[in-house]
Amino acid sequence: MTAIENQRRAVSVRSTGDTGSTRNKRRGRPPVTVGQVISYIFIAIVMVLYLFPLVFLVNTALKSNPEFFSNPVGITRTFDIGNFGVAWQKGNFAAYVLNSVLYTAVAATLSTVVSLVLAFPVSRGYLKHSRLWYGMFVVLLFLPNALMTQFQLLLRLGLYDTQLGYILIMASGLGVGPLIISGYVKSVPKELDEAAALDGVGYWRFLFTFLPSLIKPVLATTFILQAIGVWNDIILATIMLPDPAKSPVTLGLFAFQGTYTSQWGLLSAATIIVATPLVIAYIFLQRYLVGGVGGAVKG
Amino acid sequence: MSEFFPFGRRASMRTTFSIGVVFVIVFALVPAVSVLVLSFTDIRSIPYIPVNWIGFDNYVTFFSAAKLGYNIQALLNTLVFALAVTIFQNGIALLIAVALNSKIKGRTFYRAVVFMPTVLGVTVIGLIWSLIFNPSAGPAASIWKLFGANSAFFGDQHLALPLVIFVQIWSGLGLAVVIFLAGIQAIPEDLYEVASIDGASAWQRLRLVTIPLLAPSITANVLLCIVGSLQSYQIAYVLTGPNNPATQLLSLAIFSQTFGGGNASGSSASQGYAAAISMIQFVIVGIISLAVLVYLRKREARM
Numbered sequence: 001m002t003a004i005e006n007q008r009r010a011v012s013v014r015s016t017g018d019t020g021s022t023r024n025k026r027r028g029r030p031p032v033t034v035g036q037v038i039s040y041i042f043i044a045i046v047m048v049l050y051l052f053p054l055v056f057l058v059n060t061a062l063k064s065n066p067e068f069f070s071n072p073v074g075i076t077r078t079f080d081i082g083n084f085g086v087a088w089q090k091g092n093f094a095a096y097v098l099n100s101v102l103y104t105a106v107a108a109t110l111s112t113v114v115s116l117v118l119a120f121p122v123s124r125g126y127l128k129h130s131r132l133w134y135g136m137f138v139v140l141l142f143l144p145n146a147l148m149t150q151f152q153l154l155l156r157l158g159l160y161d162t163q164l165g166y167i168l169i170m171a172s173g174l175g176v177g178p179l180i181i182s183g184y185v186k187s188v189p190k191e192l193d194e195a196a197a198l199d200g201v202g203y204w205r206f207l208f209t210f211l212p213s214l215i216k217p218v219l220a221t222t223f224i225l226q227a228i229g230v231w232n233d234i235i236l237a238t239i240m241l242p243d244p245a246k247s248p249v250t251l252g253l254f255a256f257q258g259t260y261t262s263q264w265g266l267l268s269a270a271t272i273i274v275a276t277p278l279v280i281a282y283i284f285l286q287r288y289l290v291g292g293v294g295g296a297v298k299g
Numbered sequence: 300m301s302e303f304f305p306f307g308r309r310a311s312m313r314t315t316f317s318i319g320v321v322f323v324i325v326f327a328l329v330p331a332v333s334v335l336v337l338s339f340t341d342i343r344s345i346p347y348i349p350v351n352w353i354g355f356d357n358y359v360t361f362f363s364a365a366k367l368g369y370n371i372q373a374l375l376n377t378l379v380f381a382l383a384v385t386i387f388q389n390g391i392a393l394l395i396a397v398a399l400n401s402k403i404k405g406r407t408f409y410r411a412v413v414f415m416p417t418v419l420g421v422t423v424i425g426l427i428w429s430l431i432f433n434p435s436a437g438p439a440a441s442i443w444k445l446f447g448a449n450s451a452f453f454g455d456q457h458l459a460l461p462l463v464i465f466v467q468i469w470s471g472l473g474l475a476v477v478i479f480l481a482g483i484q485a486i487p488e489d490l491y492e493v494a495s496i497d498g499a500s501a502w503q504r505l506r507l508v509t510i511p512l513l514a515p516s517i518t519a520n521v522l523l524c525i526v527g528s529l530q531s532y533q534i535a536y537v538l539t540g541p542n543n544p545a546t547q548l549l550s551l552a553i554f555s556q557t558f559g560g561g562n563a564s565g566s567s568a569s570q571g572y573a574a575a576i577s578m579i580q581f582v583i584v585g586i587i588s589l590a591v592l593v594y595l596r597k598r599e600a601r602m
Contacts, residue, residue: 039398039399042394042395042398043395050416050469053430054427057427060430069436073437117315118316118323121312126309127312128301130301145530145550147558148557149330149331152570172325174323174327207315232420232421232533234537238558239557250421271427274423282411
């Protein structure tokens with residue numbers, strides 16, 4: 001991966017952010033082509049596949065239980081918002097969402113920092129056997145499924161059923177982090193290290209304050225990929241956190257589903273309660289999220 | 300040999316690097332290597348009971364007549380799942396990325412919508428699709444009824460796996476689209492202009508310009524997808540539970556073996572046997588991803 005490639009990518013990432021509105025403002029737009037018509041139709045189908053389930057979910061949440069059984073598929077007539085109150089009362093979702101936010105934020109931050117600390121000296125060749133360490137990063141990607149040993153480890157460390165234990169396990173799966181960071185660091189000229197060092201900047205200050213501002217896109221990607229993994233985890237949480245008070249939202253909602261099977265109005269309301277803050281946060285963050293992921297993932 | 304180090308003494312670098320390495324070794328590498336060791340024992344999930352060395356017994360059990368049918372089924376399910384997810388997810392994602400790149404209005408919105416399931420999380424996704432495919436009263440059942448058919452959907456042993464594959468693709472598509480889109484936008488615009496002047500059709504531009512120049516993104520996406528789908532079980536778990544034979548995947552079998560799932564009581568489940576399944580899965584994932592990586596790299600070089 002060369003520096004030029006990286007710069008070009010960085011530029012393209014920035015341009016992904018805008019909607020193409022500048023292009024549309026140009027006068028004398030070319031006529032719509034056949035390709036564009038096909039694109040519109042195709043995208044319309046995709047949008048239906050993604051938006052219909054959400055609309056249907058809202059529709060179901062607005063039905064009381066009797067209405068659901070008499071009219072399961074049609075549009076709601078009662079607009080019964082009682083489901084939300086009941087779901088909120090019985091579900092304890094605020095606590096679950098907070099747990100999830102805590103796990104995701106801490107574990108993703110920790111694993112991003114560890115990835116950075118490992119990747120930088122290896123990428124620069126400041127360590128002996130850098131190639132060997134790089135090999136270890138690749139090996140980390142292909143580790144076997146270690147549910148039972150991680151469980152035994154936490155048990156023996158006294159960290160079983162603790163939030164700390166769960167966070168440490170989640171953070172230790174670094175994934176592609178060290179690889180993509182060390183790839184990206186190569187686009188930062190080495191002379192910068194030397195110049196900073198000449199100015200009396202120490203290694204840690206460079207690593208933790210100067211460098212991050214230069215490699216923001218790849219740090220964002222690492223963080224987001226990791227956050228997605230933690231946010232979506234349900235299996236490790238089931239294993240490591242039997243105490244329901246520590247459940248992340250995935251597990252909390254899953255347990256709720258187990259308790260209120262086939263009370264679809266209530267289940268839909270609960271799902272919406274969980275999903276709404278996420279969707280709102282996502283609307284504000286999607287630029288960074290989506291732009292960031294595309295920015296640095298590369299083989 | 301190491302390169303010139305501009306920051307004076309290397310002690311600070313060594314400190315942070317070692318902390319990182321120790322962290323990864325303790326929580327990721329040691330457990331992973333111990334899986335191999337545990338696979339030769341009869342360790343159970345109850346702590347502090349004696350653990351016996353039983354050699355290859357767990358592997359023998361995996362291939363024993365009593366378990367083989369079930370395990371072959373889980374293996375086949377895993378391969379079908381991974382193959383279907385990889386092909387369809389990447390194929391559809393590529394088409395969406397190309398369509399979004401064709402200067403249509405509102406593409407940031409479309410991209411955001413496709414990426415959204417990633418943010419919603421598996422349980423929300425599981426609930427939404429259980430609702431849609433609710434056999435007694437879901438919209439999918441109404442559509443089936445139009446054709447005079449009915450189906451148990453996730454309860455139907457022939458339909459369950461295809462539906463789980465569908466939901467998996469639905470949830471994973473966004474990430475693939477975003478990676479492809481970033482790759483496509485790095486392709487210089489003038490290449491398309493030149494191709495158009497030469498009279499290339501849209502299809503030819505896709506086949507002769509976009510796909511070859513997108514080779515690195517394709518490699519990244521396909522590999523991420525194969526490794527991910529060979530080991531993923533979260534969607535199958537939330538949609539059909541841990542012990543449904545029709546959607547039993549190897550990684551889900553590891554989970555239900557380790558912690559009992561619904562079959563055995565959790566405390567007596569043999570984690571040694573689960574470790575053996577995990578090692579078998581590890582070898583399969585390793586072989587397949589290496590083969591695919593070598594193939595894709597060669598293909599990249601040819602283009």
